[in-house]
Amino acid sequence: MALHIKDSDQQAVFEHSRSGYPHEACGLFGGNEGFVKTFYPMTNVAASGTVYLLDSREQLEVMQAMDDAGEDLIGIYHSHVASEAFPSPTDIKQAFYPDSAYVIVSLDDMEKPDMRAFMIVDGKIGVEEIKVIEGE
Numbered sequence: 001m002a003l004h005i006k007d008s009d010q011q012a013v014f015e016h017s018r019s020g021y022p023h024e025a026c027g028l029f030g031g032n033e034g035f036v037k038t039f040y041p042m043t044n045v046a047a048s049g050t051v052y053l054l055d056s057r058e059q060l061e062v063m064q065a066m067d068d069a070g071e072d073l074i075g076i077y078h079s080h081v082a083s084e085a086f087p088s089p090t091d092i093k094q095a096f097y098p099d100s101a102y103v104i105v106s107l108d109d110m111e112k113p114d115m116r117a118f119m120i121v122d123g124k125i126g127v128e129e130i131k132v133i134e135g136e
């Protein structure tokens, strides 16, 4: 199942990634059946250029908001400030949501960020196709 994201949401994610630089940025995608309905920008409390850590209280609030909106957690995004958009060993170790896509944005080329998605189950990485929906 591919991950569908609106062009406007993808641009918002790129902007959020750039604004977090030189730290990794992170956020969550709420939606249904592989369609992103809402992008929730999050704080990287690790404030690091090599790892990200969600704020647990902020995460609880967003999970509640998703629940209220009838959304599932379908994507977990973070940026890589200099490396390619591929899960690091740490990313794999910290992938606790087998039903959620792991979306990585590489800022290796700031002008043209690269967004890729993966499913990470039991330490195994599968590539998830991203379909960008034009408009809005």
Ligand SMILES: [Zn+2]
Residues within 6 Å of the ligand: 078, 079, 080, 087, 088, 091, 104
């Ligand atoms: Zn990473």
